[in-house]
Amino acid sequence: xxxxxxxxxxxxxxxxxxxxxxxxxxxxxxxxxxxxxxxxxxxxxxxxxxxxxxxxxxxxxxxxxxxxxxxxxxxxxxxxxxxxxxxxxxxxxxxxxxxxxxxxxxxxxxxxxxxxxxxxxxxxxxxxxxxxxxxxxxxxxxxxxxxxxxxxxxxxxxxxxxxxxxxxxxxxxxxxxxxxxxxxxxx
Amino acid sequence: xxxxxxxxxxxxxxxxxxxxxxxxxxxxxxxxxxxxxxxxxxxxxxxxxxxxxxxxxxxxxxxxxxxxxxxxxxxxxxxxxxxxxxxxxxxxxxxxxxxxxxxxxxxxxxxxxxxxxxxxxxxxxxxxxxxxxxxxxxxxxxxxxxxxxxxxxxxxxxxxxxxxxxxxxxxxxxxxxxxxxxxxxxx
DNA sequence: GACGAAAGTTAAGCATACTTAACCACGCAG
DNA sequence: CTGCGTGGTTAAGTATGCTTAACTTTCGTC
Numbered sequence: 001x002x003x004x005x006x007x008x009x010x011x012x013x014x015x016x017x018x019x020x021x022x023x024x025x026x027x028x029x030x031x032x033x034x035x036x037x038x039x040x041x042x043x044x045x046x047x048x049x050x051x052x053x054x055x056x057x058x059x060x061x062x063x064x065x066x067x068x069x070x071x072x073x074x075x076x077x078x079x080x081x082x083x084x085x086x087x088x089x090x091x092x093x094x095x096x097x098x099x100x101x102x103x104x105x106x107x108x109x110x111x112x113x114x115x116x117x118x119x120x121x122x123x124x125x126x127x128x129x130x131x132x133x134x135x136x137x138x139x140x141x142x143x144x145x146x147x148x149x150x151x152x153x154x155x156x157x158x159x160x161x162x163x164x165x166x167x168x169x170x171x172x173x174x175x176x177x178x179x180x181x182x183x184x185x186x187x
Numbered sequence: 188x189x190x191x192x193x194x195x196x197x198x199x200x201x202x203x204x205x206x207x208x209x210x211x212x213x214x215x216x217x218x219x220x221x222x223x224x225x226x227x228x229x230x231x232x233x234x235x236x237x238x239x240x241x242x243x244x245x246x247x248x249x250x251x252x253x254x255x256x257x258x259x260x261x262x263x264x265x266x267x268x269x270x271x272x273x274x275x276x277x278x279x280x281x282x283x284x285x286x287x288x289x290x291x292x293x294x295x296x297x298x299x300x301x302x303x304x305x306x307x308x309x310x311x312x313x314x315x316x317x318x319x320x321x322x323x324x325x326x327x328x329x330x331x332x333x334x335x336x337x338x339x340x341x342x343x344x345x346x347x348x349x350x351x352x353x354x355x356x357x358x359x360x361x362x363x364x365x366x367x368x369x370x371x372x373x374x
Numbered sequence: 375g376a377c378g379a380a381a382g383t384t385a386a387g388c389a390t391a392c393t394t395a396a397c398c399a400c401g402c403a404g
Numbered sequence: 405c406t407g408c409g410t411g412g413t414t415a416a417g418t419a420t421g422c423t424t425a426a427c428t429t430t431c432g433t434c
Contacts, residue, residue, distance in 0.1 A: 002229055003296045004205045008390090008421090010297075015391065018191045034412060042189055047392055049413060054390085066399065066412060097309040109190045110197075110301040119294050122284040122335075129334050136323070136330040143323040147316050148309075195391090195420090202421065221382060234422055236383060241420085253382060253429060376434095383428065390420085398413065404406090 010114060017082045017113040019051050020060065023071055024079035032069040085120050086112040092127045098148065197301060204269045204300040206238050207247065210258055211266035219256040272307050273299040279314045285335065 012020070022040045026032040034052070038045045052069060055061035060075035071079060086108045093104035115123070130137050199207070209227045213219040221239070225232045239256060242248035247262035258266060273295045280291035302310070317324050 003293050004201065005229060006293070007201045007297060013390080014191065014194045035410090042192060043391090044393060045412065046394080046414080050391075093306060097306060097313060099303075099306060099309065103303055103305055106190050106193070107301070107303050107306050110194060111298040114294070114297040114301075116286075116290055116294050118290055119280060119284060119286060122286065125335055126284060126331070129331055134330060134334070136326045139323045140327050143321065144313070144316055147321070148312055200420080222380085230421090231423060232382065233384080233424080237421075378433095379431095381428100381430075383426100385426080386424090388421105388423075391418100393418070394416090396413100396415085399411085401408105401410095403408090 012078060012082065012113045014113060015051065016055065019055060020071065020075055020079040021083055023061065023069060024076065024083070027071070034069070082112055085115065088120060088124045088127065092123050096127055096130050199265060199269065199300045201300060202238065203242065206242060207258065207262055207266040208270055210248065210256060211263065211270070214258070221256070224256070269299055272302065275307060275311045275314060279310050283314055283317050
C-alpha cells in the first residue's frame with residue numbers, strides 16, 4: 001500500500017512531458033522559442049522560463065538566458081517515447097475500445113507519462129493484433145461489437161445472456177457518473 | 188492542444204482518490220481515525236488533518252476537530268468508483284495484457300482516477316469479454332499468447348511474419364528504457 | 375479529580391507549477 | 405548611434421500536498 005506515493009516520483013510529470021513534446025514538435029517545425037512554447041501550451045512566458053530552468057537542471061533541455069532552446073539526447077528520447085505512448089494509447093482507446101476521438105485523445109493525454117514501458121509494449125501488441133488481418137482478430141472485432149451492442153440494450157435482470165451469468169450493467173451503472181443534482185452542496 | 192491543462196482540473200487528484208479509498212476501507216474494517224489513515228497511506232498525521240479539511244470543504248468527507256471521520260454520500264460514491272476502476276484496470280493489465288501482478292497493480296493505481304468513466308466501462312466490457320467462455324474469446328487468448336511469444340523471440344528483419352508486414356519490435360525497442368549509463372550527467 | 379500518554383492540531387517550511395507585474399536585452403528604424 | 409518594441413527575464417504571490425516541530429485535547433488510570 002505504498003505504490004500510490006510513487007506518483008510524484010515518476011520520471012516525468014504531466015507538465016514536463018508536454019513541455020518536451022512541445023519543444024520537440026516546434027523544433028521539427030523550424031524553430032523553438034520561449035514565446036512559441038508559451039503559445040503552444042497556453043501558459044505564460046514566465047512559466048516557460050521557469051520550466052526550462054528545471055528541464056535544464058534535469059539534463060533534458062539546454063537553455064541559457066536569451067539563448068535558444070534545444071533538447072538533450074535524453075530529452076529527445078523521452079519526448080519521442082511520450083509521443084509514441086500517446087499515439088499507441090489514442091489508437092487503443094479509439095480503435096479497440098471504440099471511444100469517440102476526443103475522449104480517446106484526452107484519456108491518452110492524461111495517462112501517457114504514467115503507464116509503464118512494459119504496459120505500453122503490450123498495449124501496442126494488443127492493438128496491432130486486434131487490428132490485424134489475423135482471422136481471430138477479425139472474428140474478435142465482429143463479436144466484440146455485437147457484445148457491446150447487446151450490453152448497451154441489455155436486460156435488467158441479474159442473469160445476462162451476454163455476460164454468461166452476471167450482468168455487467170450493474171457495475172457499469174455505478175461507474176458512470178450518475179448523481180448530477182447535488183453539486184450545490186459544496187456551499 | 189489545450190487538453191493537457193485539464194490534468195489539474197480533474198474531479199479527484201491522485202492523493203484525494205487514495206484518501207477516499209483509505210477512509211472507505213477503514214470504515215468498512217470497523218472505524219476510521221486520523222492515525223489510521225496516516226498509517227495506511229504512509230503520511231504524517233498533520234498531512235491527514237490538512238487533507239481532511241480539504242475533503243470536507245469539497246463536500247466529500249465530514250470531519251470536525253477531534254471528531255470522527257466519515258465520507259459523505261458523494262465521497263462514498265467516488266471512493267467506490269475509484270476502487271472499482273482500479274480493480275478493472277488491474278484485471279485488464281494482469282489478465283489481458285499479461286503484466287506481472289506488481290506492475291499491473293502499480294499501473295492501475297497511477298491512472299485509475301484519470302481515465303474517463305466511458306473508457307472504464309469499455310475496459311470492463313473488453314476484459315469481461317476476453318475472459319469469458321465466448322468461443323472467439325477463447326481463440327483470442329490462444330492466438331494472442333502465440334503472437335506475443337513470436338514477437339518476443341521475433342526476427343530482426345523489417346518484415347516480421349507475425350506483424351503482417353512491419354515488425355513492431357522496432358517501435359518496442361524505442362519504448363522500453365534503453366539508455367542507463369547517462370544518469371550522472373545530471374551533475 | 376489530577377496526570378500522562380496517545381491522538382490530533384496548528385504553524386512554519388519546502389517543492390512544484392503556475393500567475394501577474396515589472397524590469398532587462400537586443401536588434402532594427404530612423 | 406539613439407531609442408523603442410518585442411522577446412525574455414526576475415520577483416512576488418497563489419494553490420496543492422506534503423514535511424517536522426511544537427502545541428492542545430482527550431481519555432484511561434490511579
